[in-house]
Amino acid sequence: MHDQAEKLRLRLRRQTEGKTAQTVAVISGKGGVGKSNFILNFAISLSRQGRRVLLFDxxxxxxxxxxxxxxxxxxxxVDFLTGACSLPEIIEKGPESISFISGGSGLSAPVKWDPEKIAELQREIRQLMFEYDDFLFDFGAGMQEETVRLLLGMDHVITIxxxxxxxxMDAYxxxxxxxxxxxxxxxxxxxxxxxxxxxxxxxxxRLQNALSRFLxxxxxxxxxxxxxxxxxQAAKLQxxxxxxxxxxKAAKNVRIIAERFTGTASPAEAGGTGRFLERLKDFLSRK
Known part of the structure; x- marks a missing residue:
């Protein structure tokens, strides 16, 4: 009860100040490059800085x-899609106080989004964005059209x-x-x-030079x-x-990466929330 009251006070204060979570996507172009491992430890590093982090698989x-x-x-x-839970009810606590939404695994049937669930997701995310500093999104491999459209609404995109x-080549x-x-x-x-x-x-x-020269x-x-x-070893032990x-060395470096990110990334403004939510609606409508 106390936790809920604190979240409500935080939400109201941030709404008044016009502060919303930054949206951060981590992509790779191709699979098998350690993207999910990076984003998990990156999220923990941000949380250790005192930031409120929600990681969405x-x-x-x-x-x-x-x-x-x-x-x-x-x-x-999936529990949200079936109506078994609201969005806040599927947010679980991860290591070092990060919050986490699982993408689910081992499904026996394709996931389907209906317009009502998409609208509900938009409403609930709009509220949650006042409770966190960072929304981190771990995307699967590949750049399908709907993925690109959603990424265009993100504040930041990190390519591994x-x-x-x-x-x-795939990153380029x-x-x-x-x-x-x-x-x-x-x-x-x-x-x-x-x-x-x-x-x-x-x-x-070499990649930077190609991006600068051709794009x-x-x-x-x-x-x-x-x-x-x-x-x-850590991956084997989960x-x-x-x-x-x-x-x-990897632990030290991911902390440095998180510090550089928070030192250079511009704070998100409330005006960008609507753009992101519209992109999210379009993304899910095509799934």
Whole structure:
């Protein structure tokens, strides 16, 4: 009861001040580059800064963020779709006080969105955006038309890139789609599974140069995560690597990335909320 009253006071204060959550998407272009592992530990790093974070697994029906966190969610977005729960009821607590919405996994039938549920989701997210500082969205691999349209409504898009040629090319293609569709938010790059700082610089600098030369877009680098045995061990044990080995190289670097992000990202304004919600409606209508 006390928690609900506190949330109501927070919501009213932020509504008065016109403050809403920043929307942050993490994408990769191709699968298997460690995107979900990054966003989970990134969310924990933001929470440790005192920020209120909601992590939404958008890989509906095939989500895996909860597995990396060692969580067994009692509910998922599917329970909202079936009418079994409201949106606040499917928000679960994750490590280090982050909030989490599971995308669900192992579904026996395709997920279907009807107009009433989409409208309800819009209403509830509009309210929740006054309760959090950051909404983080973990998208599945690929850049389908509906995904691009939703990303265009995000305040920030972080693209994860590994040294593999296919990852670099797919990351370029993903950002090209956003840039050519007049994306107005902030784009960032993060390297993953890099041998060292030099490999990260060489890889991302090549990508930055291509974006600048052919698309006239400057995309800053937030940092990189190195090849780290602790990351592999943590994943096997289903523990976020930031909690598994606090002084590991990857753990240190993800904290630096989060600090750089909060130091450079512009605060979200209430005016952007409506644009995002309209994009979300369009995204779900096409699912």
């Amino acid at each position: 958008m890989d509906i029906g095939m989500g895996n963020v909860h597995l990396l966190a060692g969580l067994s969610p009692k509910t998922s977005i 890139v590994t040294p593999e040629v296919t990852s670099i 293609s993903a950002m090209k789609l956003l840039i050519l569709n007049a994306y107005g938010g902030n784009l960032y790059l993060v390297g993953n599974r890099m041998k060292n700082e030099k490999e990260n610089f060489d890889t991302l600098n 006239h877009q400057k995309v800053p680098v937030l940092g990189y995560l190195p090849e780290d045995a602790f990351v592999v 523990i976020p690597f930031l909690l598994y080995k606090e002084n590991g």
